[in-house]
Amino acid sequence: MVGFKNRYMTLEVILDPNIELAKKDHVIITTYNVTKAIKDSILVNFGECGLASSLGSFQVKYVNWITRLCIIRASREDHQKVWSAITMVRSIAGCPVIFNLLDLTGSIRACKIAAFKCDELKFEQYKLVVRSNLSAQDTQKMQFYLHKIKCLEH
Amino acid sequence: MQRSACIILLLLFLCTLFGIISLCHCYSDSWNSMLLGSSSVSNPVVAPKMRSIRMKRLLQDRHDENHNTEREGQEICNNQNLAGSISETGTAISEARTTNSAGNEQHQIHPTPRSPMGFFDLSVPYTDLPPPDRSTRTKLVTKALELGYSGVAYNRTIKGVMSDRDRCSIPLLTLPSLLKHSPHLTSSVGFHRHLLGVPRATPFRQYTRLTVCAETLAQAQALNSGNPILKTYDLVAVKPMNQFAFDQACEKLEVDIIAIDFSEKLSFRLKQPLVKAAIERKVYFEITYAGLIADVQTRRQIITNAKLLVDWTRGRNIIISSAAPTANEFRGPYDVANLMSLLGLSMERAKAAISRNCRTLISNAVRKKHYYKEAIRVEVLPSGEESDGNKPSSSDSFNWDPISSGEGDLLLDDLAKAFSNSSTKATKMVKAIDFASVIDSMPSLGFQVNDLIAGTNVVVSQPLATQKNIVSAPQLNVQSVATDGVQEQSVLCDTMLERQRFKSENPQKLYSSSDTTKAVNDVIPIEDPSITTRAEPNSPDETDGIATDIHGVQSQKSAIANAVNDVMEIEVPTTTGAEPTNSAESMGITKEIHDVQSLKSVTAKTFKDAMEIEAPTTTGAETKNPDGIDGVTTEILNVSTTNCELNVVPSQVNLTYHALDIGLSVACNPDSEVQVPTNYQDTDIPGPHNEEADSIKNNDIQSDLVDEVLTGKEKKSLPLDSALDKSILEVDELTEPGDDVVVLANQVPVLDSSDEMTATDDYSVANHETAEVIMHEQEHGKADVELSYPALVQSESGKSKAKRKKPHQVTFLPLKRLLHATPFKKARKSKRRHKMA
Numbered sequence: 001m002v003g004f005k006n007r008y009m010t011l012e013v014i015l016d017p018n019i020e021l022a023k024k025d026h027v028i029i030t031t032y033n034v035t036k037a038i039k040d041s042i043l044v045n046f047g048e049c050g051l052a053s054s055l056g057s058f059q060v061k062y063v064n065w066i067t068r069l070c071i072i073r074a075s076r077e078d079h080q081k082v083w084s085a086i087t088m089v090r091s092i093a094g095c096p097v098i099f100n101l102l103d104l105t106g107s108i109r110a111c112k113i114a115a116f117k118c119d120e121l122k123f124e125q126y127k128l129v130v131r132s133n134l135s136a137q138d139t140q141k142m143q144f145y146l147h148k149i150k151c152l153e154h
Numbered sequence: 155m156q157r158s159a160c161i162i163l164l165l166l167f168l169c170t171l172f173g174i175i176s177l178c179h180c181y182s183d184s185w186n187s188m189l190l191g192s193s194s195v196s197n198p199v200v201a202p203k204m205r206s207i208r209m210k211r212l213l214q215d216r217h218d219e220n221h222n223t224e225r226e227g228q229e230i231c232n233n234q235n236l237a238g239s240i241s242e243t244g245t246a247i248s249e250a251r252t253t254n255s256a257g258n259e260q261h262q263i264h265p266t267p268r269s270p271m272g273f274f275d276l277s278v279p280y281t282d283l284p285p286p287d288r289s290t291r292t293k294l295v296t297k298a299l300e301l302g303y304s305g306v307a308y309n310r311t312i313k314g315v316m317s318d319r320d321r322c323s324i325p326l327l328t329l330p331s332l333l334k335h336s337p338h339l340t341s342s343v344g345f346h347r348h349l350l351g352v353p354r355a356t357p358f359r360q361y362t363r364l365t366v367c368a369e370t371l372a373q374a375q376a377l378n379s380g381n382p383i384l385k386t387y388d389l390v391a392v393k394p395m396n397q398f399a400f401d402q403a404c405e406k407l408e409v410d411i412i413a414i415d416f417s418e419k420l421s422f423r424l425k426q427p428l429v430k431a432a433i434e435r436k437v438y439f440e441i442t443y444a445g446l447i448a449d450v451q452t453r454r455q456i457i458t459n460a461k462l463l464v465d466w467t468r469g470r471n472i473i474i475s476s477a478a479p480t481a482n483e484f485r486g487p488y489d490v491a492n493l494m495s496l497l498g499l500s501m502e503r504a505k506a507a508i509s510r511n512c513r514t515l516i517s518n519a520v521r522k523k524h525y526y527k528e529a530i531r532v533e534v535l536p537s538g539e540e541s542d543g544n545k546p547s548s549s550d551s552f553n554w555d556p557i558s559s560g561e562g563d564l565l566l567d568d569l570a571k572a573f574s575n576s577s578t579k580a581t582k583m584v585k586a587i588d589f590a591s592v593i594d595s596m597p598s599l600g601f602q603v604n605d606l607i608a609g610t611n612v613v614v615s616q617p618l619a620t621q622k623n624i625v626s627a628p629q630l631n632v633q634s635v636a637t638d639g640v641q642e643q644s645v646l647c648d649t650m651l652e653r654q655r656f657k658s659e660n661p662q663k664l665y666s667s668s669d670t671t672k673a674v675n676d677v678i679p680i681e682d683p684s685i686t687t688r689a690e691p692n693s694p695d696e697t698d699g700i701a702t703d704i705h706g707v708q709s710q711k712s713a714i715a716n717a718v719n720d721v722m723e724i725e726v727p728t729t730t731g732a733e734p735t736n737s738a739e740s741m742g743i744t745k746e747i748h749d750v751q752s753l754k755s756v757t758a759k760t761f762k763d764a765m766e767i768e769a770p771t772t773t774g775a776e777t778k779n780p781d782g783i784d785g786v787t788t789e790i791l792n793v794s795t796t797n798c799e800l801n802v803v804p805s806q807v808n809l810t811y812h813a814l815d816i817g818l819s820v821a822c823n824p825d826s827e828v829q830v831p832t833n834y835q836d837t838d839i840p841g842p843h844n845e846e847a848d849s850i851k852n853n854d855i856q857s858d859l860v861d862e863v864l865t866g867k868e869k870k871s872l873p874l875d876s877a878l879d880k881s882i883l884e885v886d887e888l889t890e891p892g893d894d895v896v897v898l899a900n901q902v903p904v905l906d907s908s909d910e911m912t913a914t915d916d917y918s919v920a921n922h923e924t925a926e927v928i929m930h931e932q933e934h935g936k937a938d939v940e941l942s943y944p945a946l947v948q949s950e951s952g953k954s955k956a957k958r959k960k961p962h963q964v965t966f967l968p969l970k971r972l973l974h975a976t977p978f979k980k981a982r983k984s985k986r987r988h989k990m991a
């Protein structure tokens with residue numbers, strides 16, 4: 001039996017909640033961006049030891065910049081700390097953000113199901129927002145991302 | 155010699171042994187009788203000790219950690235593969251908990267559609283500054299709505315002396331303005347609400363709140379219930395700046411919230427007795443989380459200071475709000491709950507703090523407010539032209555007023571459809587009940603509208619006279635009676651009207667106890683010359699009559715409010731306090747009796763109708779009034795008795811919910827439900843004058859109910875603690891009117907049959923009850939509380955003793971085990987199941 005338990009958090013990133021920046025100044029969220037921002041937050045709030053202990057299992061598994069969804073893994077012991085740290089992230093690369101947790105699961109399988117659903121719904125919303133500007137490229141990308149969710153591994 | 159000595163010693167030893175055995179016997183017997191089939195005593199098998207310890211812990215913890223215990227129970231269940239039996243309890247909450255904690259592999263955040271508890275953010279800062287700030291507020295509220303909150307309160311802070319300028323002038327935001335900021339609000343809102351488990355059609359509420367910085371005695375004394383400026387706000391908070399102010403706030407000041415600024419070094423100490431006193435007075439402490447997010451230094455201070463508060467309050471009576479200066483510091487509800495874990499608040503409590511506690515607070519505050527604020531509102535509206543916009547609002551449990559902008563109505567398409575029979579697009583505040591318009595607008599739901607009108611007309615005219623007589627008496631008791639009576643009547647009015655709405659609308663709709671109180675105010679025709687628009691008291695038009703009545707209320711508001719508050723305070727501690735819920739139930743039941751009797755004194759036919767309506771949902775036959783207009787009442791009963799109940803005696807909303815829970819649990823099993831009224835009938839017929847007997851009977855009824863619900867057939871197998879567990883759930887539900895309504899909505903058709911059955915019950919207490927009798931009943935109720943409490947304590951201790959003695963019993967009394975084997979086994983399971991759920 002797998003003795004090591006994780007928690008998989010499905011989060012959405014809300015960019016510029018106060019609508020300060022123009023749309024085009026929004027940062028593109030990537031795995032690297034998000035990882036860095038969260039690690040900084042853990043370092044500030046929980047210190048070196050906090051960061052070190054949570055770093056073992058901490059990983060940003062999936063980021064979708066179109067729908068702004070991300071899946072983050074943390075160990076079961078530290079997931080609350082990591083979650084608090086994520087909540088306290090104020091900006092990514094200069095763009096103010098809000099992380100909002102959508103789902104918290106204990107297994108990658110359940111997480112994939114939830115994230116898939118959320119991703120689809122969010123893409124619908126994205127289509128509403130973008131409307132006519134929706135490019136085929138975006139749709140393609142979405143397909144790619146959805147496929148990526150399905151292939152997520154432990 | 156030696157042998158004789160040995161023999162003597164042996165004899166002595168045997169005697170002591172037998173003595174111990176007999177003691178065990180005695181204990182077990184007493185336990186059996188007390189616990190009605192103490193499963194815990196007699197179940198000798200399978201790690202009894204562990205289970206007993208857990209059970210004991212569950213029992214002891216139940217007051218504080220209702221959720222936790224149930225989760226523990228669930229874990230125990232899971233360990234022992236009893237998860238399947240958890241669903242036996244009829245409440246959605248239990249199911250949600252099962253699914254929530256059932257496994258690590260499951261989703262852990264999303265509640266299954268449980269009691270739809272909305273999330274509230276009760277501190278959105280508001281300043282009087284010119285428009286640029288308005289947009290900040292709009293953005294904040296947009297964000298709140300998007301993240302899934304169900305309501306916000308605009309907080310205005312004032313220092314120093316209050317002047318008339320400080321009257322509430324906070325403009326509520328309208329949906330169009332929000333849509334301007336975020337055009338695709340609807341889909342986003344729907345998405346988040348779905349994830350949070352909040353029903354999509356929940357209206358978004360806006361309240362107004364005032365925070366008064368209190369430093370000196372003069373400022374503190376301004377915070378009393380007589381202050382008219384305070385009344386213009388929905389919520390009142392105090393921000394103590396020094397030790398004296400804090401002492402006053404905890405012990406005397408009539409505020410809803412104590413908001414301490416934790417981001418600076420505290421200039422006073424949070425003392426345990428003061429905090430405890432505040433909790434008992436139902437004052438909530440507020441923790442704001444924007445500081446945690448904004449700045450590192452403030453983060454440090456807040457955590458240091460707020461941790462103290464959390465320690466002293468042990469997590470109770472805390473609400474969490476944002477006080478976010480901009481939308482950047484705003485966070486979603488679950489994120490906020492998790493942040494609170496940094497302060498030492500458990501996840502359960504944090505979630506409660508951001509949802510249930512807020513809701514309780516709001517319902518209490520709005521209820522208090524509507525006792526006397528309605529007068530002002532009614533003036534604004536022309537009486538006969540009330541649109542239907544009011545009705546759906548009034549069917550809300552505590553506050554549709556802030557939704558005056560029609561905020562919640564346009565959320566989603568299905569929501570708009572739900573409101574199709576109301577013209578809620580218009581921004582109208584909820585005002586007096588307008589029977590005429592409601593009746594016109596309402597689709598007929600098999601409802602005898604004409605009878606209703608006739609009934610209500612009678613109601614309006616009659617109580618005026620009677621009320622006046624009663625109200626004129628200077629006694630506080632009489633006033634409380636009158637208010638109760640008025641409430642009853644208003645309940646009737648409200649429920650009749652709201653019933654129609656209720657069915658047509660989203661089941662999420664809650665009954666507004668505020669509306670009840672409005673009607674209450676309406677009915678009390680106390681003269682108040684200061685209010686000019688008060689028309690002739692006996693106008694045939696119901697709305698007018700109600701309007702005048704509302705004005706009448708205004709004059710006596712302080713007195714009555716005090717009376718009602720006293721009544722409320724008497725009740726609330728018993729129901730939501732740490733006492734055993736059983737006693738609370740009995741208290742509630744006696745209170746119901748009390749209210750019913752007070753109603754009688756007022757005597758209108760419709761009053762009796764109202765009582766009859768309440769009766770099935772409350773304790774049953776006690777509230778029956780044989781004189782009532784049976785024709786009307788049965789029809790009324792047919793519609794939504796449960797809804798009525800919610801509105802009954804707003805001061806006793808908690809208790810009615812309690813009773814409703816009982817009804818709910820009963821309703822799960824239609825058979826048992828039918829039996830319940832008969833139980834009531836049987837017990838009630840003997841007469842009301844044995845109030846204690848009644849309440850004791852009620853206790854029995856309670857346990858009977860629980861029996862029926864849980865096992866269906868077992869009689870005495872259910873121990874008191876299962877009843878307690880039920881009431882634990884119910885205590886939780888006490889202050890969740892919405893939840894009850896939702897569940898009740900499902901149960902309405904089921905309960906209708908029971909209503910009809912009970913409709914013919916004789917209200918044997920039909921005699922006029924004076925205030926003294928009522929107070930007497932209250933005392934009885936209290937006595938019952940005290941009676942039952944030691945009984946419960948004893949039962950608990952008895953049980954633990956039973957468990958400890960079990961091994962002995964196993965060896966010495968094998969016959970006993972055999973005798974009690976079968977019934978107790980089942981009972982034990984049911985008990986555990988019940989506990990788990």
